[in-house]
Amino acid sequence: MEQAKQPLLSLSNLVATSTVAELVPHDHLMQCLGRHARGDWGSVCEEDRATNHEAMHNGERLLSAYPIDENKSCEGFGDNTLWIITESDRSVTTFLFPDEY
Numbered sequence: 001m002e003q004a005k006q007p008l009l010s011l012s013n014l015v016a017t018s019t020v021a022e023l024v025p026h027d028h029l030m031q032c033l034g035r036h037a038r039g040d041w042g043s044v045c046e047e048d049r050a051t052n053h054e055a056m057h058n059g060e061r062l063l064s065a066y067p068i069d070e071n072k073s074c075e076g077f078g079d080n081t082l083w084i085i086t087e088s089d090r091s092v093t094t095f096l097f098p099d100e101y
Contacts, residue, residue: 015094024068081097082097
């Protein structure tokens with residue numbers, strides 16, 4: 001049996017845009033948040049993945065991207081994408097759509 005990967009981040013002060021709160025089921029948000037906390041950045045590009053890796057050591061902002069509908073592709077941006085951003089001081093983690101950034 002494979003062990004679950006432990007969270008790398010301690011997250012508090014979770015916020016979501018009103019659009020995300022309205023359109024994305026809470027269970028899906030929590031599933032994505034768990035992945036984000038464990039360092040599974042989802043569908044980000046290699047450059048953002050490397051930036052996140054560095055940010056874990058130097059305290060910069062973290063960005064993850066996940067599909068809203070798991071049955072459709074997600075490029076890390078666009079219509080089927082949910083972003084999670086944790087601020088550099090780790091004070092706030094925000095759920096938002098790319099066009100809300």
